[in-house]
Amino acid sequence: MQKKRKNKKQVEHLDVQQLDLIPGVDYEEINKKRARHRLRQAKSAENCTSNRHIFQVSAVLISCAALACCTLLYTMVTQKHFWSGNLAINSMIRNSVQARTINGVRGDILDRSNQVLARQTIAYTLAANFDTRTPEEKAAEERLIEAQRQNALYKAELNGRTEQTEAALAAADAQNTGSYVEDPQAFAAAIKSVLGDAVNEETLVRLIERGQMQGKSQIELGTGTKRISREDKEKLESMKIPGLSFIETTKRDYPITPLSSNLIGFAAYDDTAQNIIGKLGLEKSMELYLGSEDGQEQYRATNTNQELPGSREIITEAVNGDHVKLTLDSSLQQTVEEQMRFTMEDSKASAAWTLVMEVETGKILAWASYPTYDQNSHLDIPSYIDKVSEYPLEPGSIIKPLYYAMAIDAGVYPYNQTYRAGEFAYTEDPLTGKITRVASQYETTIPPILDALGKDHGVLTFEDGLALSSNIALCELLTNHLNKETVNRYLEEFDLFEQTGIPFVNEQVGIKNTTSATDYLSSGFGQASSMTILELCKAYTAIFNDGIMMQPYIVDSIIDSSTEETIQKNSPQAVGTPVSADTAHQVVDLMRHVLDPGMTGDRFAIEGIDMALKTGTGEIYNEDTHTYDKENYTSSIIAAAPANDPKVLVCYGMQGPNYLNYSADPFKEIMKSALQTVNVNTGTDRSVTEQHQEWVSSPMPSLTSHSLNYAQERLAGTKVNTIIIGDGDTVVAQFPDPSTTINSNDNVMLLTNGSTRQMPDMIGWTRKDITAFWNLTGISISADGYGRVHWQSIPATTPIQEDTVIEVKLE
Template sequence: MTTPRKNSNISTGAAILILIFALLFFVLAIRFFYIQATGKADGEALAEIAQKQHTRTSKIEGQRGTIYDRNGEAIAQDTGAYTVVAILDKKQTKDKDHPQHVVDPEKTAEKLAPLLKMDESKIDSMLTRGIKRGTFQVELGPGGRDIDNVLKQKIEKLNLPGITFLRDSKRFYPNGVFASSILGYAQKDDTGKIVGKMGIEKVFDKQLSEEDGYVKYEAAKNGIKLPDPKESIVAPKNGDSVTLTIDEKIQTFLEDAMTAAAKEYKPEELMATVVNPKTGEILAMSNRPSFDPNIRDITSYRNPFVENSYELGSTMKIFTLAAAIDAGVYNGEDRYQSGSYKVTKNSVPINDHNGGVGWGAITFNEGIQRSSNVAVAILANEKLGTDRLYKYLDKFGFMDKTGIDLPNEASSKLVTKYPRDRVTTAFGQASAFTPIQEIQAATAIANDGKMMKPYVIKQVVDETNKKTIKKTKPTVVGQPISKKAANETLDILETVVSSDDGTGKPYAIEGYDVAGKTGTAQIPGPNGGYLHGHGKNFISFMGFAPAKDPKLLVYVAVKNPTLTPQETGTAPLTAVFNPVMKNSLQYLGVEPEKTDEDGKKTEEKKVDSEITLKSYVNESVDSAVKDLKQKGLVPVVIGKGDTVESQSPTSDTIVTGQRVFIKTNGKATMPDLTGFSHRDVIRFSEFVNVRPSALENGYVVSQSIKAGDPLKAGTYLKVELETPKEFSSTLNKLKETEKSESDSKKDDKQLD
């Protein structure tokens, strides 16, 4: 029997396999020992790999910078918002009796449509389409985006299955239509970041923009944070705050008057501004059409004060008059023949506004009062000469942009070719200028000949370290005329309002002397020439008050108002100028002029609008209170001690009427906060270390800690605020109640 031989091929294959496995084992062993020795794999530390696999990153959102008015009232800020989300995935429902997804798209759409102001069929379509596609959830935009907490609560009360909310933030403008052409607006871009699109929001977008932070932490596979995890935190950087020169109260006076005038007279354009002529600060500025930046119902993106040029009309006579006085060629008692005037033998006559009839031979002073074109034409052509006139216009800044801190400033359009055009420029025709150029020039008339640069940015503050990045100071940009010429010009302009013949008579305000000049310019037609018809004009008024030492300059202009045959162009302007000027002067503490027993005017009380505050620490409470009141400030004493321990503000430049908090060395007690503004409450809370409730803009009408009660640090303080209009109504009711009670007591005494 033969013994079988082993297959040599099998033996060789087995040997090769054994060799391969041995080699692999050897390589793995070497790698294992290498990893064990170095703690690295593929050049990366194992600990880092493990950390990456178990590290979570959570964003910490920063806030866009707040825009404040000059007194610290927020007029543009980030606020909480919500997006309505519909959960469509059936798997989210674990209990059929309590569904967590949209069960009935049609019913859901029917209930949501009126609240979101969206078409019912559109919502239904979004939900139905999402369900068919197997979508987990859909956002109900645009009506369901950026909704506030009030609307969120209304939707929650509907108890609609599957309807939930994503918390977000949005830009909020608490006053609605309020200096909108200055503020502009900001909205979210495609990445969800809020960015400035217009006005200050756009110009200062870089400063206002925030930087988000984040926190990194170790977590288990399910995402739950591990006990005592290693955390890496990068804090967010909030945007810088921007404080404007705008005064919220004066701006509110202006917006209310503008809204009423626009509603009644339906003009193509209406614009007005309130300026401090001593500093160039814009205290209020408004135009119609305007918009609410919360809803961006925008029909015009332009700020006409800055971006449009106009043939400004007879308000330009102010500067021709001032130039003639300064040059020494004006004698107000000289006479001239009014009615019609030719610049050259063959030129078209320049007519007075009463059809060229004129008023016979009258003095130049009367000509200014009556707004005679002929009077100013003679001053420009014969007394000054147009070359010298144009040099004065250059000194008044009409040849250059003002450089105001608002975007898209337009240039002037100076006409010089024909002699007649050079003369008509003297009374506001032919050449075109921006209203802001004229406002800058007018500051010289009200400020002893010193011309102030207009501005709206008061300061920019880094909210991280509270350092002031930018602070604008009043800037003198020229002195086109002497102090004597400026004051004489004001005296003549005062007669434009006070004299029986003056065109400015409708702008007289009880208790205050007003200086000013009216203006009516023709509007260039689309096909050449000028428009004709009742109200087809650019009508304006430049007013200063009090006339002897103007605290305010108010400019109002209207284009193409709708007027009845009986109404003149002054109607829409007086509807704005008169209440705004009077209310603003009273608000600033400029008392009406008084008369003595003989009916003569006594000197008006002058109140500084800004005060530098000193430190009262360690002084007696009585002397501090007395000094603060004398400066026109409102002391708020906290505690019943006799010595000042601390104060807020510590030392700063503040405005008349602002509250100053004084903490005494006695036991701290709660003051009466009635009438405190939103900003006052925040300042007070920071000063005494209490926790205020969520605040909206307005004024305090009630407080949870009663006045006189002990005040402890960390206490929760709840206050109720009302809007300015609501608060005014509440005050009036209180005054009526007090008067009624007072009258009742008087009656009781009489009965006794």
Template sequence: MKRRSNRMLLFVMVLFMVVSTITAANVYVVAIGGIHLRSNTDIIDYSENVHIQNEILLARRGDILDRNGIIIAEDVDAYHVYAVLDGRFDETYVSDVEATSAALADYLNAPVEYIRSRLSVSGAYQTYFGIYGRNLSKSQKSELEALGLDGIKFQKTVARNYPFGTFASHLIGFAQAEDENGNGNVLIHGKMGLELGLENRLVGVNGKKQSTVDRYGYVLPGSKVVQVDPVDGYDVTLTLDKGIQEALEAAMFDTRDAFETNKIWGSVMEVDSGKILAWSQWPGFDPNVLNIDDYMNIGSQYAYEPGSTMKTFVYASAIDTGVYNGNTIFDSSPFRMGIKNGQPIRVNKNQSAIAVINNANNKNWGLISLDYGYIYSSNVGIAEILTKVVDTEVYRDYLDDFGFFRPVDTDSIPEVTGSINYQWPVEKLTAGYGQGVTVTMLQMLQAYSAVFSDGTMVKPYVVESISDPKTGNPVYTAETTVVGHPIQEDTAQQLQQLMYQVVYDQKGTGRFYQIPEVNSIAKTGTAQIAVNGSYEADYNLFSVALAIPAENPKIMIYYAFEAEYARNVHSTTSPLQQLMRKITLAYGFTKPTTDPDDNDKPKVFMTSVPFLTNHSLGYADAKCTIAALNCMTIGNGKSVVAQYPLTDKQVLSDQRVLLLTSQENILMPDMTGWSRRDVLAFFALTHVPVTINGEGNVSSQSVAVNTALDASVMVEITLK
């Protein structure tokens, strides 16, 4: 038994020695010769064809969409074309350089000499074709593949695509793909506009994948794969409306053709919210091809002298401070300016003048009212107000209240702030009609939001929301930002009545902006452009600030252009009329109508206040009846000595018209439900002191109805 155990032990030892010897020999042969003895495999060849593969997992840049979810900017698959030159490593390679050069040059629109030089690089395995072969679309790739060129291959990448081409291009901007390390780590980065300003929201983070693969790129079984997933960028939804934006772009092409303009810019905005529905300029560019002549966003980065659209803010300051009487008559002939106590004054022809202010085209309407000074856009009327009605420093303060000369700060849009020359007396007058003062369209949108509303000024904005593409949940939702209340509601209403007459008076400067579909209000502007320090008579800036519908403004348009044109462009308005029609259709605006099924419902419409001052009460009553006005007599006189609203104003037929007949026997009316505007008008006419508290309409009054009123009675009115 012992002998048998020894033989078994000896056998095991011998077997172990044989196996060890064979293993050692195999290791030796593999180490020295690179051959695996049992399989006869060339280990060197095998190991050289097994390697670690690092793959970049491309992140998606966020989409940019309009308010209705229509894509404005997106990532798309793109392809770089390259050629394999060495047949030792790939069975398909470029074997016919001349034929391939000719075919590629023709398809890529590249010089054939350049393509030939790239295909003739000595010792290269493969070659690319620079800008000519980059970012081909999927359809272009298919077309090139159909040519059947040997050795022509494609590297898949990503590119930014703008489906509508020239579409708010200076606002949207553009983004480009960049290979950050030259190893395929491609990311699309914003270079201009919102693409740049919202870069940290839109850009994604690439992922990576590391694996062990064989010579054919297959992952080795059992090997470890390490992967970090990419993080996509956020989607951004804008306030832009595709249809309105396209209508604005179309208007600019029509304006260009009509006036041979140098530049055009404009915007459409919701009055109450500040949402920008359209924003454009001409010339624009197609971000897909980057045919950019000027990188400046005119709407926010171009400070210009606006001309007569600034007159609105002179009238606003005078009305809001309670010193304005639209019936005041002034001489619209040239305003000869002198100086008294450092302030500008009007001097007569026999006195020395240091400056003369003329109306546009040297017009002279003779004696007209201040109201008509606005309707006709009189520069002389502005000089009259700033020398006789409202102090120039008060006007200057109102410009600050309206947000001029400081940033609007809209959604990372780059902007300038404008400036004002306001040192010398003449500068304080010219600033009133838009010379010596520069503003941006963005500032004008903000300022006019107060004029077209109830005096509330809102910040324009363009980013509606930002959302996570995986969940669809918003990470940011915009809200309307109220930036001030530069004027009272009554002031805004009175300005809107003036702007209604600008459009509907027979001589109003905006009369050609009328369309039958909806009533509008507007202020036009024409300004000479300074070149080399002097104003050019034949080089002008034309603009208009317009809102619809007139009865309750919801949408405003600001539109401007520069052209070597000396005539009145505000008589050729078809480009803007088409834009107004598009907006009217989109929002369902109509002119005021009555309900035929409700005869008891008061019929409300726009009507004109007749001139009743110095006429008998009988005449006034008849005129009020014809105009369907709600007229109220104050005092016990037999004729009208003053009235509110003033003559020829366009008002709603249900607005209260106050007719003062005397300062005696004035009785306190029942003011329940009256507006602040009507309350102020009553006490301004009667010269009875009053204190008004609250906002809204009258809810209570401290003096009983039919109580006699005079200057000794203090009345307190509460609004709710």
């Protein structure tokens, strides 16, 4: 057995040929074992080779890592590269991380047609630059510049471009000339010549001289030189004032101003908040929505402030403000502004106001308070009190129809009865408070009440009493038909002597003064008790809207500026029914009678327009002297049209000495414009009737990016005046915006992609049209006067450019 195993062991180490000589051997098994043996030998050899390679690679990697660490350590210690010996830090790259503000954008304020009334724009702050180089540094820089010049000229000569290079060098020299302030007096005088009274020339000189003495390289120039307009910047740039530079910033811009300045208010940069903040009006009360928040980012930059690619990192995102859309109609508002300016000048008024409201919805279409101010400069604000919502006054006779409504609705109105006008003498029972009218010759301790200007109209019906604005008619109603309890109940129903609740608008409240007999009677014709125009107009919506009183509102909606989604929307809201629809209709008929010939409102009648109207004259109480002014009075009108189905309410008034013969034209122009705004064709504009007799209203289509032929086809049948700007074939901008209501004879402007432009015929244009052309083209227009354009400085069809300045006169 042992021998057999020995022989087998021997066989395993023999060649195949030798196996034939050995008996009892299994040749097949021996061959398999041999194959397995050789395979094990091959694998063992392969593993040895792999291990050797791994060891070699590891050794190389360890050596490289050690070398890198040594190099890094050497560079950190010496701040030089190990191999080249050069400085490791690029001297042109700033060592510190730079911080930069990301400006948030304040939300826009828009009118009801999305025309911008307030927006954030780019502005410029002036700075003065001084040469702070030492003589040695200046000489060294001059030598370097000269060497660079010679090198450039040498290369240019080799390349045959000497002429072009010399021209480029000359241009560079011209640009660098005047880099520093040379003459502080001349510098200040030049700025004063453009910015005017906004700056003080002596203060500018002192600032510049102080900056030079302190060795500063640049200073800002203070009051009046911050956030100037692009137009002023371009004027100053053209003067090439040595040392003047501009720092780009932002400001609040009002494209059309003044435009409801006290209501909208203004926003300005606040040094404490480091942002544009609302200071007055809606800009202030809606800061939560309009306001923006600046963000912050970091970056690396070169010494020349060039940002290194990929180095920017946002630290805090900027937050933009929301847009606020108002119910105001900017075209109507501009008409109101023009008529307010005329009123102030023509009547020498100390104050004036207008409120236009849709009676069925409560939407405010126009709101003006005068004296007013320029919202872009807001340097001189003559009054911080809005005459519509913050100025309680004794309204005078325009309140009388409300008392007639009380009597009619209470069922005590004396139909077809008469009374004796002229003078109302009366007594008051001290115990019961009962008021009794007595004969004129009866001696009383209470002064009698007279009709306006002491007129005696004799015997009148109560209808004529209202039309002639008789104070005695109200005294009769309050004494013999109404009583204090009933009157006070209706005053509450009309929400008088309390805030209207109009959102986002500051309000003051008038005072109800009806305790004594005199005050009770006087309140009936608008004296003794006070209220705001807004309070009064809210009450009148019930008269003109079938007895339903509407909540006034001026903010239509709030819109997310990023997504354009509406985040808050105001809608018409009925807030009471002080009187029945039948009562309201009867009062409207009584107010129609005021416009009849010989009545107090006949000069305010407009041909072709059926109106309900009441005039009023009120005394002004002086809180300082505790007496009524004997020279200045409140003159006012409240009216609605069309009388058979009132759409708009207009309240127009003023305070001043001209209370008897003031012009009726401003009121008429405002009423006509208001009716056109709500698509009621008045047929009173001669230029309109000469063009298109038929009144057509339609939504403005979206025409931008379409062909001019397509745009003209879409406008066919709208009876508008289409004004093509440029000689292109594609519309790139339009006015008005899509979905805006357009009416017959409106001016529709289409800006095309053509580079050649001609002066349009602007005769008959309104300020709204002028502003639209300005916004579309960027061409400045200087407008003087009120009304419509009757003269233009550049004839129609004359070629014009972006730098053309157009002058127009309106009347």
